Amino acid sequence: MKKKISILLVAMMSIFIIAGCNTGGGEVSVGIVLPTKDEPRWVQDEARFKAALEDSDYTTEILFSQGSSAKEKENVETLLNKGIDVLIIAPHDGAAAGSAVEAAKKDGVTVISYDRLITDTDAVDYYVTFDSIAVGAAQGQYLIDNAEGSGVPLYLYAGAASDNNAFLFFEGAWSVLQPKIADGTFVIANSSEAEALKDKATLTRDELGKILGQVTTNWDPNEAKNKAQTNLTAAGADLKGDVAILAPNDGTARSIADVFASDGAVTSYLVSGQDAELASIQYIIDGKQSMTVFKDVRTLVQDAMGMAVDILDGKTPETTGSYNNGSIDVPAKQTDVIVVNQDNVKAELIDSGYYEASEFTGLD
Numbered sequence: 001m002k003k004k005i006s007i008l009l010v011a012m013m014s015i016f017i018i019a020g021c022n023t024g025g026g027e028v029s030v031g032i033v034l035p036t037k038d039e040p041r042w043v044q045d046e047a048r049f050k051a052a053l054e055d056s057d058y059t060t061e062i063l064f065s066q067g068s069s070a071k072e073k074e075n076v077e078t079l080l081n082k083g084i085d086v087l088i089i090a091p092h093d094g095a096a097a098g099s100a101v102e103a104a105k106k107d108g109v110t111v112i113s114y115d116r117l118i119t120d121t122d123a124v125d126y127y128v129t130f131d132s133i134a135v136g137a138a139q140g141q142y143l144i145d146n147a148e149g150s151g152v153p154l155y156l157y158a159g160a161a162s163d164n165n166a167f168l169f170f171e172g173a174w175s176v177l178q179p180k181i182a183d184g185t186f187v188i189a190n191s192s193e194a195e196a197l198k199d200k201a202t203l204t205r206d207e208l209g210k211i212l213g214q215v216t217t218n219w220d221p222n223e224a225k226n227k228a229q230t231n232l233t234a235a236g237a238d239l240k241g242d243v244a245i246l247a248p249n250d251g252t253a254r255s256i257a258d259v260f261a262s263d264g265a266v267t268s269y270l271v272s273g274q275d276a277e278l279a280s281i282q283y284i285i286d287g288k289q290s291m292t293v294f295k296d297v298r299t300l301v302q303d304a305m306g307m308a309v310d311i312l313d314g315k316t317p318e319t320t321g322s323y324n325n326g327s328i329d330v331p332a333k334q335t336d337v338i339v340v341n342q343d344n345v346k347a348e349l350i351d352s353g354y355y356e357a358s359e360f361t362g363l364d
C-alpha cells in the first residue's frame with residue numbers, strides 16, 4: 001500500500017514538473033533585456049512588466065544593460081543559459097545588438113525587438129513599437145501650433161544616433177517643421193547641418209545622420225544641458241526672445257528647459273518632450289515643460305507579452321505591418337501615441353489610472 005502511494009506521488013510530481021515546464025524545459029521561459037536604469041523611461045517599463053506578470057504562469061526575468069552593449073550580450077547569454085524560449089529586448093545600440101540576438105537565434109530562441117529596432121541583422125523575428133514617426137511629428141506640430149509670429153528661433157535636439165528611434169523621431173518632426181522653416185515661421189538657431197538642408201522636405205538617412213551628429217543628446221540629460229548651454233552662449237540677441245525647442249524626450253527636455261529658463265534674454269520658450277515621465281508631468285503642471293508625448297507602456301508590455309505567449313503556445317502572433325531594419329522586413333505591432341499638455345494632463349494620465357494624483361502637486 002505504502003509503495004503504491006509513493007509511486008502515485010512520484011507520478012503526480014512528475015506531471016506537475018512536466019506541466020511547469022511545458023514552455024520548453026528551461027527555468028525561465030521569457031527573458032527581458034532593457035537598456036538602462038538611468039533613464040526613467042525604462043524603469044517604467046520594468047514596473048509595467050512586473051505588474052503585467054504578477055498572475056502569469058510564465059517565468060520571466062528582467063535584466064538591464066546599463067548602456068553597454070557588452071553587458072547586454074552578457075545578459076542575453078545569462079538568459080540563454082536559463083533556457084529561455086523567447087527574448088524580448090530593447091537594445092542599447094540597435095546595430096551592436098545584432099551579435100547578441102544572433103546568438104539567441106542560434107539557440108532556437110524567438111527574438112522580439114522591444115520599442116527600439118535591432119538593425120542590420122536577420123535575427124529579429126518581431127518588433128513591438130509605438131508610432132515613432134508620429135511622436136516626432138506631434139513634437140514638431142506642437143511647436144508650430146503654439147509659436148507666435150515669424151522668425152521664431154528654433155533650437156533642435158535629438159536622441160542617440162545608435163538608436164534607430166532617434167532617426168524616426170527627427171524624421172517625423174522634420175516632416176512638419178521643414179515647411180515652417182522654409183516659409184520663415186522658424187529660424188534654425190543651432191545647427192549648420194540642418195540649415196544647409198532646410199529646403200529638403202525629405203531627408204535621407206545620411207542627411208539625418210549629419211544633423212543628429214550635431215544636435216544629439218545621446219539621450220543623456222547632462223549632455224543635453226551642456227549642449228544647450230553652449231548653444232545659448234553662441235547665440236546672439238536675434239536668436240533669443242521667444243523661442244521654440246525641439247527636445248526629443250522628457251529627460252533631455254527638463255535639463256534643456258532649465259538652461260533656457262535661466263537665460264535672462266530668453267523671454268519665453270516652448271519645449272517638446274516624450275515619455276510622460278513623472279518628473280515631466282510635474283514640469284508640465286508647473287508650466288516649465290510645454291508638452292510630452294504619452295506612450296502607454298502598459299500597451300507595449302501587453303503586446304510584447306501577448307506575442308511571447310502566442311509563440312510559447314505555438315501560435316503565430318498578430319502583427320499590423322513591418323519595419324525594414326536594413327537587412328529584412330521585421331513583422332511589427334504598432335501602437336498609437338497621445339499628445340499631453342496642461343489641458344489634458346489630468347484626463348490622460350490620472351483619470352486613466354497611469355499615475356496617482358497624489359504623486360503631483362498643484363494639480364486641479
Ligand code: GAL
Nearest residue numbers: 039041116163165219249275
Ligand atoms: C527611445 C525611446 C524613448 C526614450 C529614449 C531614451 O528609444 O523610444 O521612449 O525613452 O529612447 O531612452
